[in-house]
Amino acid sequence: MQTSPGTSLYPHLLAPLKVGRSTLRNRMIMGSMHTRLDMEENGLHKMAVFLAERARGEIGLIITGGYAPNTAGLIEPGGPILTEHAQARELQQVTDAVHRHDGKICLQILHAGRYARQEECLGPSDIRSRINRFPPRAMTPAEIEQTISDYVRCALLAREAGFDGVEIMGSEGYLINEFTVLRTNDRSDAWGGSAENRHRFPVELVSKVRAAVGQDFIIIYRISAIDLVEGGATGEEIVSLARKVEAAGADILNTGIGWHEARVPTIAYPIPRGAWRFAAARLKRAVGIPVVASNRINKPELAEEILAVGDSDLVSMARPLLADPHFAKKVREGNGGAINVCIACNQACLDLIFSDRSASCLVNPRACRETEFDEGPAATPRKVAVVGAGAGGLAAAAEASRRGHRVTLFEASDRIGGQLNLARAVPGKSEFDEMLRYFGGRIDEGGVDLQLNKSPTARDLGNGNFEAVVVASGVHPRIPDIPGIDHPKVVFYNDLLSGKRHAGHRVAIVGAGGIGFDVAEYLCHSQPDEGPKARGLDIAEFQREWNIDSSLTQPGGLAGDPLAPRSSPREITLLQRKATRPGVGLGVSTGWILRSSLAKRDVKILAGVSYQRIDDAGLHVLLDGVPRVIGADTIVICAGQVSNRELFDELSAAGVEAHVIGGAKEASELDAMRAVEEGMRIAQAL
Ligand code: NAP
Ligand code: SF4
Numbered sequence: 001m002q003t004s005p006g007t008s009l010y011p012h013l014l015a016p017l018k019v020g021r022s023t024l025r026n027r028m029i030m031g032s033m034h035t036r037l038d039m040e041e042n043g044l045h046k047m048a049v050f051l052a053e054r055a056r057g058e059i060g061l062i063i064t065g066g067y068a069p070n071t072a073g074l075i076e077p078g079g080p081i082l083t084e085h086a087q088a089r090e091l092q093q094v095t096d097a098v099h100r101h102d103g104k105i106c107l108q109i110l111h112a113g114r115y116a117r118q119e120e121c122l123g124p125s126d127i128r129s130r131i132n133r134f135p136p137r138a139m140t141p142a143e144i145e146q147t148i149s150d151y152v153r154c155a156l157l158a159r160e161a162g163f164d165g166v167e168i169m170g171s172e173g174y175l176i177n178e179f180t181v182l183r184t185n186d187r188s189d190a191w192g193g194s195a196e197n198r199h200r201f202p203v204e205l206v207s208k209v210r211a212a213v214g215q216d217f218i219i220i221y222r223i224s225a226i227d228l229v230e231g232g233a234t235g236e237e238i239v240s241l242a243r244k245v246e247a248a249g250a251d252i253l254n255t256g257i258g259w260h261e262a263r264v265p266t267i268a269y270p271i272p273r274g275a276w277r278f279a280a281a282r283l284k285r286a287v288g289i290p291v292v293a294s295n296r297i298n299k300p301e302l303a304e305e306i307l308a309v310g311d312s313d314l315v316s317m318a319r320p321l322l323a324d325p326h327f328a329k330k331v332r333e334g335n336g337g338a339i340n341v342c343i344a345c346n347q348a349c350l351d352l353i354f355s356d357r358s359a360s361c362l363v364n365p366r367a368c369r370e371t372e373f374d375e376g377p378a379a380t381p382r383k384v385a386v387v388g389a390g391a392g393g394l395a396a397a398a399e400a401s402r403r404g405h406r407v408t409l410f411e412a413s414d415r416i417g418g419q420l421n422l423a424r425a426v427p428g429k430s431e432f433d434e435m436l437r438y439f440g441g442r443i444d445e446g447g448v449d450l451q452l453n454k455s456p457t458a459r460d461l462g463n464g465n466f467e468a469v470v471v472a473s474g475v476h477p478r479i480p481d482i483p484g485i486d487h488p489k490v491v492f493y494n495d496l497l498s499g500k501r502h503a504g505h506r507v508a509i510v511g512a513g514g515i516g517f518d519v520a521e522y523l524c525h526s527q528p529d530e531g532p533k534a535r536g537l538d539i540a541e542f543q544r545e546w547n548i549d550s551s552l553t554q555p556g557g558l559a560g561d562p563l564a565p566r567s568s569p570r571e572i573t574l575l576q577r578k579a580t581r582p583g584v585g586l587g588v589s590t591g592w593i594l595r596s597s598l599a600k601r602d603v604k605i606l607a608g609v610s611y612q613r614i615d616d617a618g619l620h621v622l623l624d625g626v627p628r629v630i631g632a633d634t635i636v637i638c639a640g641q642v643s644n645r646e647l648f649d650e651l652s653a654a655g656v657e658a659h660v661i662g663g664a665k666e667a668s669e670l671d672a673m674r675a676v677e678e679g680m681r682i683a684q685a686l
Contacts, residue, residue, distance in 0.1 A: 005334035010300055012307035013331055017060070017290060017314065019251050021216050022164055024104060024314075026060040027307060028328045031254075031294055031318035032108040032167060032222075033349070034065040035359040035368050038080050044090055048097035049370045055103025057326035060314070062098060063167045063220070063254075066110025069154035070147065072122045073111030073175065082107065082154050088161040095162030106165040106218055107158040109151055113175025114184065115260060124178050124185040124192060124201075131261045144191055147175075148205050155209045155217075165218025168205060170245075171256020176202045177224050180241060183231030183556075195237050203244045210249030218252065220292075221245045225255035225279035228262035228548070232556025239286040246287045254292040254316060255280045263562045264546045265593045267319075269344040269428040271296050272537035274306065278550050279557075281311040292316045296344065298434075300327075300336040317342075319349055322361040322368070340364055340438045343431035347673045350589040363435050365395075365677040374684060378403040384686060385410065385466040387456060387647060390418020391672040392662030393472030394439035395679030400470075400686055401446025408449040408466070410456050416440055418474050419663075420672065422497040426518045427525050428537055435672075458650035468657045468686055471648040472679065475641035475663035480510060484614030485637075493519050493638045504528050504633025505570055508619040511638035512576035512605065514671070517583055517594045519638055524568045524601045528633075568601035573630050575621065579608035643667040 007014050017024045037047045051062055067082040068074045074081060082088065091107075098105040114123035114136035122143065123136030139147070155166045170176040178184040179201040185192045191200055206221055213219070223242055227233055233241070242253055257276045258266040265271055273296050280293035293312035297303050303315040320327055323342040330339050340363050348362040361367035381404045386397040389411035397409040415421065417436045423429040443450060461469050477492045479485060493515050495501040505528045509516050543550055545566065549559035576582050582605045583595050598605070612620040618632040643664050651658035659682045662675030 004332045006332045006336070009334050009336065010304045010331050013300060013304050013315070019218050019290070022104060022218055024060040025058065025102070026328055026332070027314045028060045028303070028331070029254075029292060029314055029316040030054055030059045030062045030321040031316035032063040032065055032169070033318045033322070033359065034075065034353060036353055036356075037358050037368050038065070039078055040358060044093055046368070046371055048094045050368055051094060051105065052097035052101060053325040053370055054321050055098040055101035055105075056329075057324075058328040058332060059103065059321060060328065061164075062103060062105040063316075064094075064105065064107050066108045066169055067154065067158075069109050069111055069150040072116065072120045073113075073147075073150075074116060074118060075110070075112040076117040082109075082157050082161075083150070085157065085160065088157040091161035091163075099162065104164045106167050106220060107161070107163045108167040108169055108222075109154050109158075110169040111147065111151075111175040113173075113178045115174055123175065124187055127184050127186070129173070129261050138187070141189060141191070144201065148201070148208055151205050152208050152212045155213050159213055159217055165220065165251070166209070167220040167222055167254060168202070168209065168250075169222050169256075170202050171222050171224035173224075173227075173229070173259030173261055176205070177227070177256075177259065180224070180237070181227060181231060181233050181555075183229060195240060199241050199244055202241065203248050206245050206250050207248035219250050220252040220254050221250040222254040222256050223283070224259070225283060226257055226276070226548075226552060226557035228258035228264045228266070228558060228562075229556045230558060232259070232558075234555050235282060235552025235557070238552065239283065242283050242287050246289050250289060252290050252292060252314070253283055253287060255283065255294050257295045263596070264548060264558075267295050267344065268346050268590045268593055269431050270537070270542075270593055270597075271344070271428070272539045272542050273298060274302050275539050275542055277306050277311045279552075282552065284310065284312055290314055298342045298344065300331045300339065319344070319361070322349055322359065323363050325367070338441060341431075341434035343434055344428075345431070345587075346589040347587055347671065351587045354588040362673045362676060363438065365680050373680070378405060378686065381405050382467040382686060383465075384408070384468050384470065385456070385461050386470045386472060387461070388412075388418065388472035388474050388662075388664065389416040389450070390472060390474050390662065390675065391420055391435070392675030392679040393418070393470065394436075394443065395676040396470045396472060396661060396683045397448050398439050398442035398446060399680050399683035401443060401448045403683065403686070405683075405686060407443075407446065408451060409443060410451045410454045412453070412455040414452050416450070422494060423518075425497045425499075426522050429518070458647060458654055458656070461651060462654050462656045466656075468659070469651055470679070470682055471645065471651065471658055471660045471664050472662050472675070473644040473647055473664045475643055475667045477637065478640045478642050480611065480637065480639040482510070482611045482614060487614045487635075489618075489633065490614060490635050490637060493636055496636055497522065502528075502530065503570070503636060506618075506632045506634075507570055507572050508630040508632040508635045509572065509574045509638055510611065510619070510635060511640065512574045512582040512607070513638065513640060514586060516574055516576075516638035517586060517598070519636055520572050520574050520598050520603050521594055523570050523572055524598065524603065527569050563596055563600060565602065566600045568603070572598075572601075573604040573606060573632070574598070575606045575609050575619075575630070577609060577611070582607050641667040
């Protein structure tokens with residue numbers, strides 16, 4: 001084993017692994033992600049730069065996003081596909097780029113099956129998914145045989161393109177997974193019925209691909225380790241499939257968790273770290289080939305512990321490699337504390353992809369935009385002031401100091417973080433602390449002069465004291481014009497989440513935006529008159545909450561309805577004036593989790609209200625023109641924010657070079673993603 005400063009801290013993560021005739025330099029895999037980069041102009045070049053950066057960061061193995069083996073398998077028209085020699089030649093720039101940094105790379109072959117968002121949508125049976133408007137047509141036996149041949153062709157083309165192997169995507173509810181379970185396979189021929197028949201498709205696939213590519217090429221099979229849908233596989237069936245796939249020639253068993261249509265969340269921040277390791281551990285006990293644990297593994301200490309106790313042989317991290325391309329290198333250097341940790345927000349990765357844009361990362365806006373950012377120092381170091389140490393100010397100060405500017409960071413309060421400090425009270429959002437830790441470390445490293453409890457005036461910043469000022473002074477809560485707004489029952493969200501004020505048993509929340517929903521979730525998980533605390537997440541509690549059967553005796557690993565009602569310590573009503581569906585602006589991949597959680601706890605959500613007044617009885621509203629009183633002990637105001645931008649206006653008027661970012665620039669639609677990106681980009685331009 002190569003010795004390095006990290007070896008004593010992370011001996012298991014850093015142990016090389018022999019796979020067939022290849023050797024992986026460590027046990028860390030970058031899991032497959034559909035970034036949409038390859039759908040952009042000059043996309044393959046951008047993809048090559050993106051992946052090369054991860055290989056330079058010493059990841060043990062990279063798995064690409066899914067490539068369809070034929071047009072019916074496309075996830076959407078125009079999606080990645082590998083069916084021709086010309087495409088293989090083009091992909092060589094990607095494999096060359098990774099190999100230049102001694103990396104290894106496998107191409108994932110993914111047939112979308114009934115999830116294909118296109119007219120030509122095929123499945124084992126004609127059973128439509130609730131998440132796809134296109135109904136599938138049941139494949140004929142000839143089409144099944146042809147599809148197997150298409151997988152073989154795709155694997156051979158991947159070898160021609162220089163890949164070290166392929167991953168055959170058998171999980172998440174795509175075609176292969178659909179063949180394996182009764183939920184989506186009601187065939188009565190050789191490809192359906194008994195488990196033996198339902199497993200025939202993946203087993204034939206793996207054995208034919210192995211026969212075609214020889215022993216010199218890695219085959220990873222990604223098995224659905226728990227389906228999390230009604231009518232899914234039992235644990236016994238999963239183990240039986242795993243053993244057959246091993247016998248058919250797979251080198252590594254990767255694990256997928258949950259179908260895309262599952263009503264159980266699998267990767268977002270409300271899921272505890274390491275929540276799914278049990279599913280990999282079951283398989284590791286059943287097969288002889290190396291098994292990969294995946295989902296919500298974001299820190300090296302956790303990854304090391306999973307390997308050390310023998311729950312898996314490798315760990316797969318996809319989003320964590322967006323957040324920090326040099327994750328593995330920092331592990332080898334024993335510098336795990338310097339890793340930019342994925343906070344599982346999904347805001348800049350999945351949510352961008354779901355809105356047809358390329359992925360990036362909230363905590364690392366360089367991700368998938370590597371060609372747009374300059375990594376070198378600034379041509380001329382300058383004296384720069386950054387005012388406000390929230391998300392945007394921290395990013396600006398960290399990046400400006402990295403580029404060699406002399407930076408002073410002013411913060412009015414006694415700590416860095418701004419609005420991020422409020423997030424940790426919300427279940428799961430204590431992950432944001434990682435962001436503060438990371439950026440705090442970077443400003444230390446960059447020698448930033450951090451001045452807490454300081455609110456400099458335009459005069460302090462002007463007069464030649466600084467050559468440029470970045471105003472990141474954030475926002476303050478909007479005070480809605482409701483008679484009785486100064487009633488003692490009224491509490492503003494920042495005072496509630498920071499613990500200055502508490503809420504009683506019956507609560508009305510004015511404003512159903514991102515913060516209104518977060519406040520409701522916080523209140524559902526804290527006792528009346530209890531203050532906020534950083535809420536770590538408990539795996540057993542998470543399993544109870546969503547009715548997960550970790551013994552996998554039940555089909556799909558579900559012990560009951562994931563959306564079954566739960567008790568709440570409070571009666572909560574969430575209100576908005578708009579008549580539109582509340583929560584429509586929440587993240588696509590996380591909003592449904594919040595909505596489900598509140599619905600389970602009987603939180604009432606009212607749209608189209610008009611606020612009349614607040615008094616001892618509670619909140620008086622008009623709903624459809626009819627007066628109504630929402631009886632409440634506490635009325636929490638979450639009515640958006642107003643920019644703090646006076647300083648910027650004063651600096652501009654005084655002729656000082658000033659730049660305004662984040663909430664200070666634009667309070668509406670403020671979010672940490674925009675603030676961090678603006679901070680990074682302005683620091684690049686200084
Ligand atoms: P927001 O999403 O803009 O919501 C503000 C809410 O206040 C709306 O429901 C709005 O609805 C209401 N409102 C606006 N003006 C009002 C007034 N004068 N009187 C009464 N109600 C008023 O803002 P936010 O909730 O403060 O969140 C701030 C930002 O953080 C948002 O961009 C949000 O996306 C982000 N964030 C996101 C999440 C998440 O996605 N989970 C969580 C936290 C924060 P009506 O005007 O219809 O009443
Ligand atoms: Fe992780 Fe959020 Fe970055 Fe996605 S955007 S990779 S979830 S930190």
